[in-house]
């Protein structure tokens with residue numbers, strides 16, 4: 001277990017890679033086992049009688065107060081779980097942000113509420129719970145434990161659970177449990193459809209113990225018992241097996257069943273939905289034969305639920321000691337009482353049986369959440385400026401609860417977008433965050449009267465709809481970008497920048513622009529002369545400005561150092577792991593900010609993925625130290641690492657524009673598509689990074705997992721390769737498993753797959769796939785029909801070689817291209833993906849080709865001298881990485 005990060009567990013059981021179980025901060029006032037004091041146990045965990053570990057919820061919410069229940073009010077079985085709660089006296093909506101989940105994964109979410117008169121008001125409240133933007137349920141009757149379950153599929157890499165005050169008392173929550181399920185479980189669950197548990201019964205069990213649950217049920221589902229005078233019970237001592245992963249009633253549940261008291265009668269299972277006949281219900285019935293029947297004996301029956309006949313109308317025979325699950329063909333609705341009946345067929349000489357049943361109410365997700373990119377941008381802004389309080393849940397939805405300072409547009413068909421943002425006088429500190437660039441629909445941005453520093457970024461002038469920008473009353477410096485001044489001159493933008501004492505240029509001296517720029521340029525040029533001596537790059541003017549300011553502030557610093565951080569520093573720089581920005585086979589990546597405001601990406605490693613985690617772990621440290629010497633402008637820089645009490649983290653330079661894969665898959669109506677020139681540039685960037693790993697590092701580093709998800713883009717859309725060298729730190733086995741599971745299959749060198757002989761040429765192969773993706777805009781696996789997928793290579797290469805390349809070119813270019821250019825790159829891609837490694841070029845050849853080719857392209861400004869550092873065999877070297885230099889300036 002990772003101390004301090006208790007929600008990530010190495011799987012004890014093969015089925016559950018990550019188990020997330022939360023409960024409000026646990027206060028053990030009895031002080032028996034733990035040394036904690038009352039009321040401070042934010043990071044504490046406890047393990048209940050079933051060996052499930054619960055941890056504090058403090059990481060996932062920063063509002064609400066922790067309250068204890070009087071001991072007498074808690075039922076025995078929920079003693080620990082419900083002994084305290086988090087209540088929300090302030091704010092109409094308070095949200096948990098569970099950031100430890102993966103988009104597209106199914107989860108079982110369970111919430112507990114037990115009032116216990118914790119506030120001595122003897123007034124149990126009623127309130128609403130939302131999952132994201134959709135109402136889950138109204139919570140009431142909380143004097144008894146109120147426990148509800150939902151099977152859902154995560155739409156994002158986080159899940160917000162919001163408690164909404166409906167004016168009937170203070171919302172509270174006792175505990176939350178969240179567990180990943182298998183994909184094949186609860187088939188109808190998808191992005192627009194979740195299942196709320198109505199009933200779940202282990203039929204035929206005698207009421208001796210409590211519910212059947214963990215460890216019998218690996219997902220800790222609670223199988224209750226139920227009795228009825230028309231049933232009699234049968235059981236077996238033989239285990240019942242489960243042939244599929246789809247449904248997993250535990251064997252003990254399946255080992256008992258009901259049958260009619262009278263063998264000749266039919267069997268009925270009836271239940272009521274007293275509250276709401278509009279509920280749509282879904283039913284799963286689980287059967288297994290548990291009596292060994294003579295060879296001439298048969299148990300056969302038909303199954304009806306409501307008006308539907310199940311099992312396709314065919315008679316059903318349970319299999320001996322094997323579970324079969326039958327679902328109803330369509331949801332039941334419109335009544336307050338339903339019956340499933342099981343009727344013996346004339347062929348049958350045994351009565352019908354039923355071993356277990358589950359009933360769910362269907363929840364549709366109707367509300368559309370705010371446009372993804374807007375959400376990501378604003379979460380980033382929230383964390384950059386540490387906005388707390390009411391910024392919780394979805395920024396625009398539900399309408400009445402949109403975030404303070406925001407107004408949103410609610411188009412009929414599309415996702416809501418952010419229209420205006422007013423953060424005037426809200427105490428913002430630091431630079432203007434890069435994420436503002438992603439608010440494509442914003443019209444009005446008021447950041448006046450804060451403490452914003454640094455330059456006004458160019459991208460503000462590129463926001464297409466921006467018509468009001470108020471930056472007055474800050475500490476901004478540098479030049480006002482010309483695109484903003486021009487827009488203001490043209491009258492399309494109302495720009496206020498007054499009261500920024502260090503800002504050069506104002507709305508009134510647009511015409512004087514040249515004069516202002518001249519002296520700056522002069523000093524830039526002299527700086528650049530210096531830079532050139534150490535092998536720097538000439539850049540186009542705007543970039544010169546940025547670089548110059550870096551050099552100015554960080555001159556003379558030692559540019560490279562090995563940095564080891566403490567776990568406490570990691571916690572603080574990630575603001576307690578507030579925002580996860582990615583997830584890979586090795587761990588979760590969090591956004592972080594150093595004390596000097598440098599943004600970083602912090603990768604928390606899963607312990608089990610690391611070689612020899614327990615033996616002092618010098619190996620980890622040595623490898624990391626080696627990796628930290630690898631420096632190239634097309635490789636994501638290592639900044640440092642943390643290794644403390646089994647917490648291991650790698651800290652990297654933050655890449656503001658995310659990974660290449662997500663840029664290529666953009667289908668937004670506002671076209672964010674990368675231009676072809678930019679893609680060529682990215683191809684060269686990646687090629688140069690790989691060339692360096694292969695040729696300049698001794699021993700050579702084979703990346704092993706080149707793919708668009710590992711190619712990261714900075715704010716200028718320059719590409720850098722991430723996750724290189726990790727095979728040195730991680731178990732082979734783990735790397736292997738993770739690629740297989742992750743489906744980066746489309747990138748795998750077939751020769752390596754067959755021979756297991758890894759060479760640089762395997763990277764060349766994967767690089768070829770990336771080139772094809774740049775051409776086609778497709779992922780490495782192409783879906784041809786709903787059920788059929790082939791690799792991008794098999795799809796594209798035949799058309800490149802024998803057919804018409806126009807059939808595979810990314811439709812986002814809309815026919816606007818020079819076909820020769822594509823043919824040239826496709827030719828390189830084809831060579832790189834030759835089945836035999838000996839036929840593939842070296843990366844250095846690819847670099848030469850691309851450079852030669854790009855050099856001829858007028859559209860690209862050349863700046864291709866790499867800023868190289870030394871490698872494995874050289875000692876600490878000077879590098880010019882902006883991140884490292886800004887670090888050492890501290």
Ligand SMILES: *[C@@H]1O[C@H](CO)[C@@H](O)[C@H](O)[C@H]1NC(C)=O
Pocket residue numbers: 422423424425444446468
């Ligand atoms: C932003 O809010 C302040 C008051 O907090 C107000 O004075 C200002 O006019 C608002 N800005 C815009 C653009 O509406």
Ligand SMILES: *[C@@H]1O[C@H](CO)[C@@H](O)[C@H](O)[C@H]1NC(C)=O
Pocket residue numbers: 427450451
């Ligand atoms: C702005 O920042 C400066 C320096 O950090 C600080 O002294 C000042 O109080 C801040 N002003 C506001 C309004 O927050």
